[in-house]
Amino acid sequence: xxxQKFRIGKPFNTEAVILDFPIESAVPEYIRVDNEEGKIYISxxxxxxxxxxxxxxxxxxxxxxxxxxxxxxxxxPYHTEEKEALYGAHNFFIISGKTTxxxxxxxxxxxxxDMGFMEEDKISITIDGTNADIYVISGNxxxxxxxxxxxxxxxxxxxPMWAFGYQQSRWSYPDKNEINRIxxxxxxxxxxxxxxxxxxDYMDNFKDFTINQKAFPDFEKYVAELKExxxxxIPIIDAGIKWEKGFDVYEEGAxxxxxCKDRKGNDFKAAVWPGICCFPDYLKADARRWFGDKFLTLTxxxxxxxxxxxxxxxxxxxxxxxxxxxxxVKEYSGEDLNCWEFFSSRDKFxxxxxxxxxxxxxxxxxxxxxxxxxxxxxxxxxxxxVCESLPKDTLLFSRASYIGSHRYGGIWTGDNASWWxxxxxxxxxxxxxxxxxxLYIGADCGGFNNNASRELLLRWMQLSVFTPLxxxxxxxGTRSQEAFAFGNSExxxxxxxxxYRLIPYLYSLVKKCAENNEMMFxxxxxxxxxxxxxxCDDQLLIGDEIMIAPIYQQNKTGRTVYLPEEMTFVKLSxxxxxxxxxxxxxxxYIDVAIDEVPFFVRKDKKVPLCNPAKNVDNLDITxxxxx
Ligand code: GLC
Numbered sequence: 001x002x003x004q005k006f007r008i009g010k011p012f013n014t015e016a017v018i019l020d021f022p023i024e025s026a027v028p029e030y031i032r033v034d035n036e037e038g039k040i041y042i043s044x045x046x047x048x049x050x051x052x053x054x055x056x057x058x059x060x061x062x063x064x065x066x067x068x069x070x071x072x073x074x075x076x077p078y079h080t081e082e083k084e085a086l087y088g089a090h091n092f093f094i095i096s097g098k099t100t101x102x103x104x105x106x107x108x109x110x111x112x113x114d115m116g117f118m119e120e121d122k123i124s125i126t127i128d129g130t131n132a133d134i135y136v137i138s139g140n141x142x143x144x145x146x147x148x149x150x151x152x153x154x155x156x157x158x159x160p161m162w163a164f165g166y167q168q169s170r171w172s173y174p175d176k177n178e179i180n181r182i183x184x185x186x187x188x189x190x191x192x193x194x195x196x197x198x199x200x201d202y203m204d205n206f207k208d209f210t211i212n213q214k215a216f217p218d219f220e221k222y223v224a225e226l227k228e229x230x231x232x233x234i235p236i237i238d239a240g241i242k243w244e245k246g247f248d249v250y251e252e253g254a255x256x257x258x259x260c261k262d263r264k265g266n267d268f269k270a271a272v273w274p275g276i277c278c279f280p281d282y283l284k285a286d287a288r289r290w291f292g293d294k295f296l297t298l299t300x301x302x303x304x305x306x307x308x309x310x311x312x313x314x315x316x317x318x319x320x321x322x323x324x325x326x327x328x329v330k331e332y333s334g335e336d337l338n339c340w341e342f343f344s345s346r347d348k349f350x351x352x353x354x355x356x357x358x359x360x361x362x363x364x365x366x367x368x369x370x371x372x373x374x375x376x377x378x379x380x381x382x383x384x385x386v387c388e389s390l391p392k393d394t395l396l397f398s399r400a401s402y403i404g405s406h407r408y409g410g411i412w413t414g415d416n417a418s419w420w421x422x423x424x425x426x427x428x429x430x431x432x433x434x435x436x437x438x439l440y441i442g443a444d445c446g447g448f449n450n451n452a453s454r455e456l457l458l459r460w461m462q463l464s465v466f467t468p469l470x471x472x473x474x475x476x477g478t479r480s481q482e483a484f485a486f487g488n489s490e491x492x493x494x495x496x497x498x499x500y501r502l503i504p505y506l507y508s509l510v511k512k513c514a515e516n517n518e519m520m521f522x523x524x525x526x527x528x529x530x531x532x533x534x535x536c537d538d539q540l541l542i543g544d545e546i547m548i549a550p551i552y553q554q555n556k557t558g559r560t561v562y563l564p565e566e567m568t569f570v571k572l573s574x575x576x577x578x579x580x581x582x583x584x585x586x587x588x589y590i591d592v593a594i595d596e597v598p599f600f601v602r603k604d605k606k607v608p609l610c611n612p613a614k615n616v617d618n619l620d621i622t623x624x625x626x627x
Contacts, residue, residue: 001148002138008033008040009131012374015384016106016404017135018154033130040127042105042134046116050097051525051534052123053142055113056090056436057401057413059083061537062428062523064093064115071111073376073400075314075354077415077449079425087312087414088401089376090436092149094142095123096525102137102145108374108402129373142526143519146435150517154407156439157387158514159468162232162616163305163395163440164503165194166496168482169234169473172201175215176222183231185482189489192500194615195305196226197473198235206274207242209249209294223302230617232304234395237295239311239382240277243269249294253278258287260371261363268362268371270315279313282381283364283374291382292389305395307412308386311379312400317352318361325349380405397469403436410440412469418447418478423460423552424538430467430521431540439510439520442469451479454486455554458495458594463550465499465597466542468510468520491595494574497612498597501572504610504621509543528564532587536562545607547600551592558591567600570627575612577627601627 005021008031027033032041046052052064059079060067071089079086091105093115105111110128118124135152139145150156168186173179179196186193204210211219223233241250241259253259254267259278262268267278281287295306325348332345362371371378379400387396387408397410405411413429416422426443433441445464446457452474461483464470474481483492513520522541524533539549539561549561563585571579573596583600592598601607606626613619 001151003148003152004136006031006134006136008134011106011131011133012108012369014106014108014377014380014402014404016402017104017133017152019152021135021152031134035130038128038130040130040132042123042125042127044095044103044123044125046095046121046123047097048121050095052093052095052115053523053525054090054093054102054432054435056092056403056432056438057086057088057411057429058090058432059086059425060428062431062525063535063537064432066116066120068117069113069115071113071376073312073379073402075310075312079414079416079422087379087399088411090401090403090432092403092436094145094435096142100139100141100145102135102139102149104135104137104149104403105132106135106403107132108377109372110375143522146519147517149435150437153403153437155517156406156437156514157396157409158511159395159410159440160304160393161503161507162194164468164470164507165616166192166499167195167197167234167469167471168193169197169444169471170199170481171474171476172199173197174201175212176217179233182482183226183229185484189484189493190614191483191489191493192496192612192614193231195232195234197307197471198233200236200238200273202235205242206238207244207247207249208237209297220301227302230615234305234307235298235303237306237308237386238272239308239313239378240270240272240274240279242274243267243276243278250278252290253280253287256286256290257366258284258290261367262361263363263367265367270318270358272310272314272316276319279362280382281364282378282385283369288381288385289389292385292387295386295389299391299394304393306386306390308379308382308396308398308409311382311398312354312375313378315354315358318355318358320361321352321355321358325352376402383408397440401438406437406439410469411438412441412471413443415448415475416444417449418452418456418474419450420456420552420554422447423456423463423550426460426467427463427538427540427550427552431519431523431526434513434519434521439513440468442467442471444473445470446472446474446481448473448475449478452481453554455594457481457483457486458491459551461492461495462592462597463548463552465495465502466506466546466548466599468506470499494595495597497574498572500612500616500619501575501609501624502607503616503619504623505545505608513543524562524564530564532562533564545602545605547602549590549598549600557593558589561588561590561600562586563588563600566603568627569598569600571596571598572609572627573597580627
């Protein structure tokens with residue numbers, strides 16, 4: 001490995017890198033520290049042909065060039081084009097061109113990335129702090145650089161095989177009856193199903209580690225009954241603990257000093273779903289262990305998987321800031337506001353959530369470390385704590401993340417929308433997440449916010465069939481989005497069955513990628529250096545065997561595909577192979593019906609298929625045929 005490590009100041013130990021490196025004696029001149037401003041500036045030249053890959057969970061294309069981004073784990077439910085930060089902070093990128101070099105900035109606070117936006121021929125990075133480790137990785141091409149980077153950050157989390165089955169979620173299935181109705185819907189339609197998710201309403205008043213007894217009278221027995229059928233219930237656990245006298249989890253946390261403090265030394269408080277909450281200090285080993293061990297109350301009831309949420313952390317409001325806003329608008333009570341007064345009054349309220357002043361008032365490690373400076377570690381350290389307590393082979397994935405958390409769980413990409421553009425966003429994020437070690441990944445298939453059409457959900461599934469996490473999830477108030485909820489469900493059955501046929505292949509591939517620090521999803525430009533491959537932004541390579549080119553536009557029955565080499569075009573539908581044809585290198589137009597899953601098998605490669613089943617417990621992974 002050819003890796004240089006530069007240290008500026010005294011960085012906080014993020015545990016992102018697990019190998020020790022000698023520190024270079026001098027920092028290169030493209031890194032400038034401004035102690036007065038409290039910032040580090042990095043400036044890198046870009047050749048006109050250079051491509052920028054990476055940054056993990058981010059908006060934009062596969063090539064990150066020409067945009068601005070921010071690393072700051074953000075609870076932002078509207079992933080519109082101009083957004084600069086989502087839930088993860090993944091500070092690794094590669095400049096690929098005449099020379100190809102990778103950079104990892106190990107810094108737990110905010111970073112601003114101008115990737116050739118203000119000046120086309122320059123990357124300008126601003127780090128909001130003066131302590132950071134910077135790794136520069138030179139290697140023979142993108143794949144080698146990624147492998148070296150993944151080697152230094154440690155082996156990726158690997159979920160159990162049933163977590164590769166089709167999963168159904170919604171905010172919310174609030175009680176047993178509703179869950180039974182969902183499972184019946186799948187059974188009647190003959191559509192495979194492996195899990196059903198419990199969103200916040202399964203709890204008693206959204207309090208972590210409680211169960212609403214009315215909704216689930218004998219939870220343990222119910223979990224066992226479903227498991228008999230091969231279906232697992234996956235509860236959500238949120239980062240904050242309801243501040244409530246007498247609530248045992250709160251009382252234990254408060255008594256043992258497990259919560260983050262405010263600047264005055266009291267437990268820091270802000271509102272999330274349950275109302276005012278305290279926030280376990282996941283940066284403290286004992287608090288982390290305590291919180292992780294709480295999950296055992298649920299695993300003892302037979303639960304085998306969890307999704308952990310709101311861990312950026314999301315703060316709806318703090319009482320202090322809310323009061324400030326109220327006092328501010330009171331001043332104008334009865335007045336005719338001019339436009340600026342109106343906007344500022346309105347903004348006082350819209351800016352309450354996830355406010356930096358609250359993050360600056362939140363303290364870790366007994367008041368010694370300001371949350372704002374280490375913001376991006378919160379979800380990561382929560383994931384670590386939970387993983388370390390859970391039995392082996394438990395499914396775990398998180399919303400917030402920082403490089404390092406890939407060793408402890410997967411991630412889902414948060415509150416997307418039922419928009420066609422979000423199918424493409426989903427596709428584009430897959431390789432950049434893999435670059436940062438996240439292998440068990442997926443988006444809310446069908447979209448979380450807004451209403452999905454039948455066509456959108458089916459087309460989205462034709463992509464999600466290939467993502468390790470294949471979960472249909474939707475928000476409160478949206479139309480039913482289950483695969484049986486759109487009238488004729490035969491098309492859904494056929495598409496989802498293809499997933500089950502691919503499970504032995506997908507599972508082994510993810511395992512191989514975890515063991516060898518490789519990527520499952522690769523941009524075409526990682527393997528082929530012709531212009532069309534380098535610019536391709538809507539197709540991906542999977543492993544060494546497959547290329548996918550899903551349809552992501554409405555009212556299309558086909559699309560144009562670029563083949564960088566000869567490949568076999570295959571379409572599967574249920575147990576049938578509906579199409580198989582060798583296509584030459586070049587541009588082709590392919591037709592894809594709504595009930596087919598299209599993909600391309602690379603030259604001299606084969607993909608194993610088993611027979612479909614109603615869930616993974618019933619899946620015979622013997623190879624039925626090769627395609
Ligand atoms: C957050 C999560 C979403 C969940 C909702 C309610 O918005 O991202 O997946 O359904 O909270 O818990």
